[in-house]
Amino acid sequence: MTDNYLLLGAKKRLIEELRQKGITDENVLQAFDKVERHRFLESFLWDKAYDDIAIKLLNGQTISHPSTVAFQSQLLKIKKGLSVLEIGTGSGFQAAILSAMGAHVYSIERQEILYKRTSKLLAELDDRIVTCFGDGYKGLPRFAPFDRVIVTCGAPNVPDALVRQLKVGGIMVIPVGDESHTMKRFTKIDENNLQEEVFGNFLFVPMLKNEARQ
Numbered sequence: 001m002t003d004n005y006l007l008l009g010a011k012k013r014l015i016e017e018l019r020q021k022g023i024t025d026e027n028v029l030q031a032f033d034k035v036e037r038h039r040f041l042e043s044f045l046w047d048k049a050y051d052d053i054a055i056k057l058l059n060g061q062t063i064s065h066p067s068t069v070a071f072q073s074q075l076l077k078i079k080k081g082l083s084v085l086e087i088g089t090g091s092g093f094q095a096a097i098l099s100a101m102g103a104h105v106y107s108i109e110r111q112e113i114l115y116k117r118t119s120k121l122l123a124e125l126d127d128r129i130v131t132c133f134g135d136g137y138k139g140l141p142r143f144a145p146f147d148r149v150i151v152t153c154g155a156p157n158v159p160d161a162l163v164r165q166l167k168v169g170g171i172m173v174i175p176v177g178d179e180s181h182t183m184k185r186f187t188k189i190d191e192n193n194l195q196e197e198v199f200g201n202f203l204f205v206p207m208l209k210n211e212a213r214q
Helices: 002-020 026-034 043-048 066-076 093-100 112-125 160-164
Strands: 083-087 104-109 130-133 146-151 166-176 181-190 193-202
Touching (some): 002 026, 002 066, 026 093, 066 146, 066 181, 066 193, 083 093, 093 104, 112 130
Parallel strands (some): 083 104, 083 146, 104 130, 146 166
16 A cells, blocks of 8 residues: 555555646646556566666666656647547557547557567457557557557658548647657648647657568
């Protein structure tokens, strides 16, 4: 019980920290209140669960800074009922936040060990999220088109397949670059044109190409 109170207090402090860092979308902040980040970590890391830090996961992946998750979520302008394609399930935390915001989330992960672990966890925590094992560069054409696309790893460019799977009027948030990554938001004006906005530099694990792997 003491641990629960400590975690609850830490979560409240994190939410206030997110406010101070410019997160103004109440839907995002309420989702952070609903979703328990420590559930996405090994128990020996729970004391760090609500610090604004990235934490290492299996296979060299990370669970992103909460402020980065919140920032990308805010850029997406989520409304209840929108369909969202997430590239890079990772720990599942970002998908859970988007679902708590009211989105229908479809998430793809290319690393099989991570996919199996996270899909099982998400099935326990939020069975509304659809998880898939595959190549993020190809997206999920069988569920397309999507109102929103979010990429949670650094891409060297914007994959054409993801643009095609985005609805006209839809929004894609993606960090683009090789070593450092520029956060970009694209709005699909029509089938041939994107409006681009830039939101600063971040560091992400790379978006890997081609075959999904074990």
